[in-house]
Amino acid sequence: MNKGSLLSLDRLVVTYGAVRAVRDxxxxxxxxxxxxxxGESGSGKSTALRAIAGLAPxxxxxxxxxxxxxxxxxxxxxxxxxxxxxxxxxxxxxPRQTIERQLMEPLRIQRFPDRPDRVRGVIxxxxxxxxxxxxxxxxxxxxxxxxxxxxxxxxxEPDVLLLDxxxxxxxxxxxxxxxxxxxxxxxxxxxxxxxxSHDFGVIGTMCDRLLVMRHGLAVEEMxxxxxxxxxxxxxxxxxxxEASRGYHPEALADVG
Amino acid sequence: xxxxxxxEIEDLRVTFKERSGSFDAVRGVSFSMGxxxxxxxGESGSGKSLTGKALxxxxxxxxxxxxxxxxFDGHDILAATPREMRKLRGRRIGLVMQDPKYCLNPVKTxxxxxxxSCKLASRVSSADAKVRVLETxxxxxxxxxxxxxxxxxxxxxxxxxxxVMMAMMVIGEPDLLIADxxxxxxxxxxxxxxxxxxxxxxxxxxxxxxxxxxxxxxxxQFCDRIVVMYAGRIVETLPAKxxxxxxxxxxxxxxxxxxxxxxxxxxxxxxLQREAGWxx
Ligand SMILES: Nc1ncnc2c1ncn2[C@@H]1O[C@H](COP(=O)(O)OP(=O)(O)OP(=O)(O)O)[C@@H](O)[C@H]1O
Ligand SMILES: Nc1ncnc2c1ncn2[C@@H]1O[C@H](COP(=O)(O)OP(=O)(O)OP(=O)(O)O)[C@@H](O)[C@H]1O
Ligand SMILES: [Mg+2]
Ligand SMILES: [Mg+2]
Numbered sequence: 001m002n003k004g005s006l007l008s009l010d011r012l013v014v015t016y017g018a019v020r021a022v023r024d025x026x027x028x029x030x031x032x033x034x035x036x037x038x039g040e041s042g043s044g045k046s047t048a049l050r051a052i053a054g055l056a057p058x059x060x061x062x063x064x065x066x067x068x069x070x071x072x073x074x075x076x077x078x079x080x081x082x083x084x085x086x087x088x089x090x091x092x093x094x095p096r097q098t099i100e101r102q103l104m105e106p107l108r109i110q111r112f113p114d115r116p117d118r119v120r121g122v123i124x125x126x127x128x129x130x131x132x133x134x135x136x137x138x139x140x141x142x143x144x145x146x147x148x149x150x151x152x153x154x155x156x157e158p159d160v161l162l163l164d165x166x167x168x169x170x171x172x173x174x175x176x177x178x179x180x181x182x183x184x185x186x187x188x189x190x191x192x193x194x195x196x197s198h199d200f201g202v203i204g205t206m207c208d209r210l211l212v213m214r215h216g217l218a219v220e221e222m223x224x225x226x227x228x229x230x231x232x233x234x235x236x237x238x239x240x241x242e243a244s245r246g247y248h249p250e251a252l253a254d255v256g
Numbered sequence: 257x258x259x260x261x262x263x264e265i266e267d268l269r270v271t272f273k274e275r276s277g278s279f280d281a282v283r284g285v286s287f288s289m290g291x292x293x294x295x296x297x298g299e300s301g302s303g304k305s306l307t308g309k310a311l312x313x314x315x316x317x318x319x320x321x322x323x324x325x326x327x328f329d330g331h332d333i334l335a336a337t338p339r340e341m342r343k344l345r346g347r348r349i350g351l352v353m354q355d356p357k358y359c360l361n362p363v364k365t366x367x368x369x370x371x372x373s374c375k376l377a378s379r380v381s382s383a384d385a386k387v388r389v390l391e392t393x394x395x396x397x398x399x400x401x402x403x404x405x406x407x408x409x410x411x412x413x414x415x416x417x418x419x420v421m422m423a424m425m426v427i428g429e430p431d432l433l434i435a436d437x438x439x440x441x442x443x444x445x446x447x448x449x450x451x452x453x454x455x456x457x458x459x460x461x462x463x464x465x466x467x468x469x470x471x472x473x474x475x476x477q478f479c480d481r482i483v484v485m486y487a488g489r490i491v492e493t494l495p496a497k498x499x500x501x502x503x504x505x506x507x508x509x510x511x512x513x514x515x516x517x518x519x520x521x522x523x524x525x526x527x528l529q530r531e532a533g534w535x536x
Contacts, residue, residue, distance in 0.1 A: 016411065019403070041415030041443050042399075087414040087441065090358040131276070138316070139272075142354040142437065143300030165414065168440040169354070171470045174300045176513040176525035183524060198443050201515035205525065224521045243444040246477050 005064075006031040006192050007052070007082075007160055012061035014047050021047040021056070023216035031159075032186070034193040036203040038240065039213030045196045046087050047216075049162045052194070053084045065160070080110055083153035087164040087196070089145040093137040099123075099148050100133035103155060110156065122151045127177055142169040150178060154185070163195045167202065179205060200244045204228060212237045262432055262464040263311065264288040266325035270306045270315055281319070282306050283488035289464060291431075293454075295475035295496060296468045297510070298485030304468045305354055307485075308434045311466075312351050313341045328432065346376040350425030352435040354468075356417040360409040367405025370424045377428025392423040397449045414441035422450065426457060433457075434466045439474070451478055472499065472511060484510075487535045506534050 005028035014022040022044040029035040037045045050056040052063050054074035063070045065082065074082075086092040094102055100119060107115045120130055126147040137145055146169040153161060161182075167175040179202065185191050197203050203210055204227050212219040212234070220234045232238045270282035282303040287294075296304050309315050310326065313333055326333045328349060336344070345351075353359040361369055370392065371385040380388065393401035396419040409417060418441045425433060433454070439447045451474075457463050469475050475482055476499035484492040484507045492504040502508055509528040519525070 019411075039443060041419075041441065041446050042413045046413060088355070088357050088417075090355045141301045141305060147300075165441060169300070169437065169470070171298065171300050171510065172472060172513040172515075173510055173528040175470075176515070176527050179515065180524045180527065183522065198441070198447075199515070200444075201517060204517045204521060205515040205519065206522075208521075228517050228521075240444060243448055246473055 004030055006033075006066055007194065008064045009048065009052070010062040010064065012048065012051060012063065013059040014044070014051050014056045015059045016057070020216055022051065025061075025213075025216070025218055027211055027218070027221070029192055029194060031192055032190045033209070034186070034195060034207045036207035036210030037194065037196045037213060038198065038200070038203060038210055039219065040215070040236075041198075043213040044216040045213055046164050049084060049164050049194065049196065052162060053082065054078070076110065079106070080156060081158055082160040082162065083156050083158040084162040085149050085153045085164060085166045087168075089142075089149040089169070090137065092149055093145060095137055098134055098136060099140075102148075103133070103152055106152065107155060112155075118155060122155050123148075125154070125181060126151045127174060143171065143174060146170060147174070147178070157189075159190070160192045160194070163193060165196055165198070168198070175202070182206070200227065200241070212240065260327075260330045261288040261290050262329055263466075264325050264327040265307075265311075266323060268307065268310055268323040268326060269321070270303065270310060271320045271322075272318060273320070281488055282310070285485075285488075285490055287483055287490065287493065289466070289481075291458070291462045291464045292481060293458065293465045293467060293479040293496075295479035295482040296466060296485060297470065297472060297475055297482060298491075299487065299506075302485040303488045304485055305436050308351065308436055308466060308468060311432075311434060312345055312349055313338075314351070346373070347378075347428060348431045350428060350430040350433045352418075352421050352425050352433070352438045354436040356421035357409055357412070357414070359421065360417065362409055364408075365405065366407050366409065366412070366420050370405070370420070370427055373424045374427045377430075388427060389423075392427045393420070395426075395453050396420075396423045397446045398423075415443065415446065418442060419446075419450065426453070429457070429461055430463065431461075432464045432466070434468075436468045437470065438467070440470070447474075472514060476500070489536065491534060504534075505531065 008028035009025050012022055012025045025048055039045060047056050051058055103119045104115055123133060128147055150166055167178055195206055207224060209223055211221050214236050220237045230241055232241055266286045268282055268285040272279045285307055298304055310321050315321050367389050370389045374385045374388050389405055390401045393404055398404050398419060422438055439450055467479055476496050479496040482494055482496050482499055483490050486506045492507050494502060512526050515525055
């Protein structure tokens with residue numbers, strides 16, 4: 001399909017029994033691009049990311065990475081190139097392993113050298129003290145756990161990062177530091193992001209393009225400039241942009 | 257009802273004993289509130305969730321909680337027996353946890369769990385509870401409540417799990433709801449509807465709300481009063497509508513970090529220069 005794209009979905013359908021989580025989704029992301037997914041809660045954003053990572057049952061359609069269709073369980077090489085930060089950091093961390101052990105393990109599997117140095121380096125880059133390496137997930141605050149999940153994905157030095165609401169549990173000052181880190185990494189080397197967020201400020205800061213989703217379908221694709229100018233053509237995207245102005249009675253009247 | 261405030265906290269401290277010494281996660285928090293909407297914002301790790309949990313007696317076992325006063329509607333939380341606490345938790349105080357998926361029981365359906373919390377709060381038949389469950393799911397903007405009621409927690413999206421947890425807590429119509437990041441996984445339109453639901457409960461039932469959130473603008477528009485926390489302490493309390501005129505350097509720095517569409521795309525965001533003096 002799209003020759004120049006690094007990661008693409010072609011008419012992806014994901015079903016769980018009678019539930020059609022993703023109904024027909026296509027997009028193509030170029031190398032070095034940051035592509036945003038926004039949309040209704042339950043519209044299939046996380047499912048799309050999970051399908052790319054080989055964690056959702058694909059009923060039909062394709063996931064392509066660097067021109068190759070991905071099939072079956074993802075291998076070591078895939079995990080080296082593509083890392084995911086899950087929406088629910090608690091669920092993605094092992095409850096009975098220290099943070100250090102959980103960060104060391106993937107490095108060992110991928111045969112990275114200098115493992116302790118890398119682990120200490122990455123934990124500092126996400127703004128946590130080294131002493132937290134010896135804690136268990138339940139001994140951290142929500143935002144601290146989220147940063148551990150980000151650190152674990154960054155450790156692999158991947159080409160593609162699938163980021164599912166990566167800063168939703170962070171206060172805006174730590175969020176700014178993490179977003180800056182992601183922007184810096186993108187400048188240091190070609191890094192491609194697929195970013196899910198409900199926050200248009202975050203999307204507008206990070207993304208070149210975005211896709212608005214609802215009911216498992218793509219509603220509208222917008223450029224960053226479209227977002228800033230409020231240029232949405234579909235009724236749903238316009239409603240979302242309107243609601244993003246905040247909590248006030250008029251916004252509610254529109255939604256209702 | 258007017259004589260004693262709904263919540264009174266004086267000099268609350270939560271300390272973890274660790275091998276390397278002890279760590280004070282909450283270091284002398286005091287506030288009291290009535291039947292109002294109190295927002296808590298602040299640094300990740302500043303003790304917001306622990307403050308909420310302390311009010312319900314749910315602080316982890318390796319922590320020591322002390323306070324000159326920790327009271328809910330005149331009940332001394334620190335002196336309450338486990339039985340009294342269970343009663344308060346089931347009927348009068350609700351807590352929407354920050355990690356809803358983790359807090360729900362993985363092997364019970366969502367509908368069963370919400371119905372249980374309904375039955376705990378008031379005497380209702382199973383059939384009535386079932387009806388109430390579907391109503392409440394619809395009220396939190398779940399489009400297909402029958403399907404979701406039959407689902408297990410792992411079958412929910414992040415935002416659906418958040419709303420299920422909310423439904424479980426509001427179905428008992430508590431006097432105090434502590435909501436820890438209850439809308440962080442919701443898209444903006446659903447978020448507005450859920451907030452409107454909370455507003456209705458507050459108006460109809462006189463519920464008090466502690467709303468912990470990182471969304472500064474939302475808190476300033478939705479709440480009555482805001483408490484700002486940093487490193488285990490409250491650094492500033494102010495009327496919500498005056499957030500933009502905050503005086504503490506931490507709060508001002510925080511406001512400055514908001515990603516906004518007014519700033520050019522792809523440019524680094526301003527960050528906070530944390531000052532040692534804020535950690536009093
Ligand atoms: N394992 C599963 N079994 C059954 N249904 C599922 C499963 N995983 C997801 N779903 C359903 O698929 C739909 C899409 O879920 P998904 O998590 O992709 O939404 P989302 O867009 O990420 O929403 P949110 O913004 O709330 O996180 C939902 O209706 C959800 O209930
Ligand atoms: N069981 C525990 N053992 C040791 N330290 C803990 C434990 N639980 C929490 N802490 C620490 O207590 C501090 C306050 O935690 P709390 O969860 O209240 O933060 P928070 O303000 O809710 O942060 P966030 O916004 O990231 O959720 C954090 O630094 C955390 O690491
Ligand atoms: Mg999701
Ligand atoms: Mg917290």
